Amino acid sequence: MSRQKKIAEYLLDTKAVKLNFDEPFTYASGIRSPIYCDNRVLISHPKIRKGIAKAFIDVIKENNLEFDIIAGVATSGIPWAAFIAEELEKPMVYVRSKAKGHGMTNLVEGEFKEGDKAIVIEDLISTGGSSLTAAKGLKEAGIIVNDLIAIFTYQMKKTEEGFNNEKINLHTLSDFSTLAEKAVEKNYLSAENKDKVLEWNQDPQNWYSKHYQTEEIKEPETKNKVLLKLQKVMKEKKSNLCVAADLTTTKEILDLVEEIGDKICLLKTHIDIIEDFTPEFITKLQKLAKEKNFMIFEDRKFADIGNTVKHQFENGIYHIADWADMVNAHVLPGPGILEGLKNDKVALILLQEMSSKGNLLTPDYTKKAQEMAQEYSNYVIGFIGLNKTLKDPRFMLMTPGVKLEKGTDKLGQQYNDVESAIKKGTDIIIVGRGIYQAEDPGAEAQKYQELAWKTYNK
Ligand code: 5IU
Numbered sequence: 001m002s003r004q005k006k007i008a009e010y011l012l013d014t015k016a017v018k019l020n021f022d023e024p025f026t027y028a029s030g031i032r033s034p035i036y037c038d039n040r041v042l043i044s045h046p047k048i049r050k051g052i053a054k055a056f057i058d059v060i061k062e063n064n065l066e067f068d069i070i071a072g073v074a075t076s077g078i079p080w081a082a083f084i085a086e087e088l089e090k091p092m093v094y095v096r097s098k099a100k101g102h103g104m105t106n107l108v109e110g111e112f113k114e115g116d117k118a119i120v121i122e123d124l125i126s127t128g129g130s131s132l133t134a135a136k137g138l139k140e141a142g143i144i145v146n147d148l149i150a151i152f153t154y155q156m157k158k159t160e161e162g163f164n165n166e167k168i169n170l171h172t173l174s175d176f177s178t179l180a181e182k183a184v185e186k187n188y189l190s191a192e193n194k195d196k197v198l199e200w201n202q203d204p205q206n207w208y209s210k211h212y213q214t215e216e217i218k219e220p221e222t223k224n225k226v227l228l229k230l231q232k233v234m235k236e237k238k239s240n241l242c243v244a245a246d247l248t249t250t251k252e253i254l255d256l257v258e259e260i261g262d263k264i265c266l267l268k269t270h271i272d273i274i275e276d277f278t279p280e281f282i283t284k285l286q287k288l289a290k291e292k293n294f295m296i297f298e299d300r301k302f303a304d305i306g307n308t309v310k311h312q313f314e315n316g317i318y319h320i321a322d323w324a325d326m327v328n329a330h331v332l333p334g335p336g337i338l339e340g341l342k343n344d345k346v347a348l349i350l351l352q353e354m355s356s357k358g359n360l361l362t363p364d365y366t367k368k369a370q371e372m373a374q375e376y377s378n379y380v381i382g383f384i385g386l387n388k389t390l391k392d393p394r395f396m397l398m399t400p401g402v403k404l405e406k407g408t409d410k411l412g413q414q415y416n417d418v419e420s421a422i423k424k425g426t427d428i429i430i431v432g433r434g435i436y437q438a439e440d441p442g443a444e445a446q447k448y449q450e451l452a453w454k455t456y457n458k
Contacts, residue, residue, distance in 0.1 A: 003055055007174035008182035010048045011152060016041050019183045021193040024208060026363060028414065030353070030386040030424065032208035034197040035176065039123040039151055043079045053083035055173045056149055060088075060119060063171065065147050068116040071095050071108070073134040076123040080151070084121060093118070095137050097130040107137040114142035125153040125172065128162045135168055147171060152179070156201045176201055205423060212389060219393050220377075226325055226347035227381040227396070230295055234265045234428075237293060240456050241449045242266035242398060244299070244432030248273050250281040257285065259442035260435060261292030263449040266398075268297045268430055271318050282323045298324035301351065305333055306340030313341055321346055328384055331369045338376045348376070353385035355401025357412040386416070388425025399426035403434040404447070418448060422455040 001009070011017040018025070018036045025036040043049055060067075072081025072094040085092035093110030112118075118138055122131045135145045149171045153159060163170045180197055183189040189197060200207045234240055241264050245253045253274070257267060267289070271277065289296055298320050302309040309329070314321045321343055328349040329337050341348055352369040353361050361369075370390040373380040382396035403415040421429050429452050431445075438444035 002178075003058065004174045004178040005182055007052065007055055007151065008179040009186075010042070010045075010051060011037075011039070011174065011179060012183060012186060012188060014041055014045055014048060017152065017179060019180065019189050019197060021189065021197050023363060024212075028357060030414075030416070031204050032212075032363070032387065033204060034200055034207075035154070035179075037124055037126075037152065037154075040076055042123075042151070049083070052151060052173065053080065053087060056080060056084050056121065057087060059149055059171050059173065060084075063147075065119055066117055067119045067147075069093055069110075069112055069118045069143070071118040071120045071134075071138055071143070071145075073097060073120060073122045073131055077121045077134075080123060081121040095120070095134045097134040097137070108141045108143070112141070112143055115144065116142075117144045117146065120145055120148040120168075122148060122150040123152070125150045125159055125170070127156055128153075128159040128170070132162050132166055132168075135166060149173070152176075154201050156204075205420070208387065208389070209425065223394060224347055224378065224381045226295075226345075227394070229325075230265065230381070230396070233293055233295060237262075237265055238453050239263060239265045239449050240428045240452050241445065242268050242297065242428050242430045243435050243445060244268040244270075244400065244430050245436065246270055246273065246432050247436060248275050250274060250276050250278070250284075254281075254284055254288070256436055256441055257288050257292070260445040261288055261294060263442070263445040264294045266295050266297050266428060268299050268432075269324075270299055271320065272300075277317065279319075286323060295325040296323065297326045297328070297349070300327050301330060302327065302337060302341060303330040303332055304337070306336035306338075308340070309337055310340040313343075313346075326381065331365075331372050335372060335375070338372065338379065342376075342379050347381040348379050349382045349384055349398065350380055351385070352383040352389075353387065355386065355399070355414050355416075357408070357414055382427075384430075386421070386424055386426070391425075396427040397425060398428040398430055399424070400430040400432075402429040402431050402448075404451075409433075418451050419455050422452060427456070 016039045019034055021034050024032040024034050026032055069091045070081045070085040072078040074094050074096045078094050081092050093108050093112055095108045120135055138145050145168055147169045151173050153172045153175045155176045180194050184191050184194050196211055243260050243264050245256055247253050324346050326347040326349055330351050350369045350373050352366045377394045384398050386399055388397050399421045401413055401415050402421045406417050407415045431448055435441050435444050
């Protein structure tokens with residue numbers, strides 16, 4: 001068996017790499033993929049570990065690679081570099097793909113001389129970005145880098161280009177296409193799905209929608225009135241921007257709305273975070289909504305049994321059903337929650353996905369939420385989510401976790417930029433801190449509005 005196949009077999013046997021076309025994996029970025037890779041498990045299997053270390057050494061010997069030191073990329077490349085350096089009785093260093101945030105900022109740990117030649121050892125190449133950053137770090141430290149060896153590569157288009165630009169030879173012990181072949185041999189993957197799986201690395205962003213689009217549903221004869229109004233407002237104002245007004249006093253919210261009201265189609269509220277709520281606030285907000293032509297979405301995320309949510313929706317201090325144009329709900333409790341929230345004036349938005357790290361909304365859950373929406377399409381007009389996996393004109397997709405630039409916050413929020421959010425099929429972007437924390441929220445809202453509308457209508 002070829003080395004590439006042998007290593008692919010190791011990866012499949014240890015489940016370091018899994019392939020699944022029927023139920024693709026969801027990455028933290030929201031990208032759906034038929035391949036999931038976590039090579040870190042390999043170090044726990046002594047025999048396989050030995051086989052992989054030997055394969056690394058074979059590559060070094062077969063290619064007559066010249067080197068003085070073995071450099072592991074932190075953290076996953078380090079054990080492999082250690083096994084190799086130990087076997088070859090050579091010095092080892094490791095290199096971070098980013099400098100430490102504070103204090104000593106050594107990129108390269110271990111001893112070396114300027115002009116030393118290093119072979120860089122890595123466990124996985126996805127785009128190659130972090131490996132190349134590490135290689136550049138070594139070069140900046142005066143180390144010569146001509147070769148990098150990794151266990152596995154996704155064989156993305158970008159990868160080759162990046163390595164060529166840096167003039168580094170990339171050697172890999174196995175790769176995506178060999179793994180797919182091996183997976184077919186081992187009946188982990190059907191032959192007919194193999195080609196579809198292999199298309200993934202060509203265009204990861206759009207792969208899922210290409211292969212999993214549910215059938216497109218024709219324009220319905222009647223639509224929910226709230227949905228019709230929302231679509232009308234969007235067209236009139238050329239805006240698919242929803243601002244999340246997560247401020248805690250009525251004055252701050254009303255001031256913000258004065259500034260951004262013209263730019264939005266929808267204002268999202270969290271009524272229960274307001275410290276000085278009074279019914280007059282609602283009157284003022286509704287007046288502004290009328291003047292500035294936007295709708296109000298109370299992000300209440302109902303999640304209880306029908307009887308309880310009915311009270312939470314209609315009664316209590318906030319009487320949400322009297323003023324919101326739409327509210328949202330989790331489908332976790334089952335259809336009873338939608339029964340409890342049925343209302344001819346206030347439309348429902350269901351959570352199909354969330355933007356927060358580690359959330360438990362699996363692809364299967366998403367599908368169930370969509371099925372429930374279709375069953376209750378008189379009342380449900382859309383989803384909160386990141387990917388348009390259901391194309392049905394009765395529903396709009398609204399995406400939170402959007403900023404001008406990608407990033408995260410300290411509490412698990414994961415931001416997409418405006419363009420990627422819309423490319424994933426969203427109809428409305430929801431922006432909170434990106435706008436209300438800006439120095440000039442009005443001007444900032446206008447930026448988001450223009451960019452989102454332009455991208456949406458491309
Ligand atoms: N929100 C999310 N992610 C979700 C859901 C709701 O961020 O998955 I469901 C809400 C939380 C907040 C707003 O009110 O959207 C995003 O605010 P920032 O843009 O400030 O992160």
